[in-house]
Amino acid sequence: MERKIKEFKAGEKPRDLASVLLADEKCGYGKLSMAAIYEDGRLIIGAGSETATGALTGALFYLHTYPRVLAKLRTILDATFTNGDEDYVYSFTHQIPYIDDIITELFRIQSPVADGLPRLTPKEGLVIDDIFIPGDVVVHVPIWVIQRQEMYYKKTEEFIPERWSDQPELVKDKRAYMPFGLGL
Ligand code: HEM
Structure with missing residues (x-):
């Protein structure tokens, strides 16, 4: 999130999930504490990677079985x-x-x-x-x-x-x- 904040330019079209979060009018960069922004980053990584990995390995397993x-x-x-x-x-x-x-x-x-x-x-x-x-x-x-x-x-x-x-x-x-x- 720190790297994304450095790259982030207010008003620019968001390019990825982190910049969508940072650009949010109500709870984006400058509106939330840094602790909350870090937590958003942690949440997205956990929510997006564990679920997708489980789904893809599960799909391969069941197609094979x-x-x-x-x-x-x-x-x-x-x-x-x-x-x-x-x-x-x-x-x-x-x-x-x-x-x-x-x-x-x-x-x-x-x-x-x-x-x-x-x-x-x-x-x-x-x-x-x-x-x-x-x-x-x-x-x-x-x-x-x-x-x-x-x-x-x-x-x-x-x-x-x-x-x-x-x-x-x-x-x-x-x-x-x-x-x-x-x-x-
Ligand atoms: C197989 C794919 C996925 C499944 C089964 C899944 C499942 C879920 C479930 C059950 C929740 C509700 C959590 C709750 O109500 O306590 C949730 C919330 C969420 N998911 Fe997913 N998810 C998937 C993919 C993703 C991906 C790819 C992302 C982001 C890259 C993502 C981001 C989130 C976020 C940000 C929340 C909201 C968490 C919150 O409200 O605090 N999810 N997901």
């Missing part, structure tokens, strides 16, 4: 990019719904944020399913566990991208999908 899925994807890609790599255009990948199904299923079976996101209960406490939780208590919903529950998904331990398209009966309750969190 499920040759049926890999073969189906390869057939679709070969039909889309008939001249192989020479034809490859990133924007075309957005027109291949099976890629979305694979990523959606990946985020279900191996959520990059596996643990729950910490939240503080209100001062007066709250009741969830008849259980009273006192105020000022840190609670969380474990994403990994919820997204692998048989009560929400059929064949929950299996990597089946089609559950998000042709086989919707394999999803019993879509509300149990929260790789990017839910609510506030």
Whole structure:
């Protein structure tokens, strides 16, 4: 962030994530303490790298473990990019719904944020399913566990991208999908 601050020129079009943060009118450079700006930098590195690494290694693992899925994807890609790599255009990948199904299923079976996101209960406490939780208590919903529950998904331990398209009966309750969190 120190290097980015040296390069930063107010009014200039932001070039990357750090300069977007520094240019923010309400909480950019000059409006926040340096401690807060450093914390933004730490947060972005953790939030962006751990998640993306987990997603990419997970994708390779599941494509390798499920040759049926890999073969189906390869057939679709070969039909889309008939001249192989020479034809490859990133924007075309957005027109291949099976890629979305694979990523959606990946985020279900191996959520990059596996643990729950910490939240503080209100001062007066709250009741969830008849259980009273006192105020000022840190609670969380474990994403990994919820997204692998048989009560929400059929064949929950299996990597089946089609559950998000042709086989919707394999999803019993879509509300149990929260790789990017839910609510506030
Ligand atoms: C596989 C990709 C990703 C997943 C699954 C993911 C997941 C999440 C989740 C669950 C949250 C909510 C945290 C909370 O509510 O406590 C979050 C927040 C956030 N993510 Fe991501 N994320 C991904 C990629 C990225 C990338 C690439 C960046 C930045 C380069 C990023 C930056 C952030 C930031 C800045 C927040 C807000 C943190 C806050 O409110 O304090 N994420 N992400």
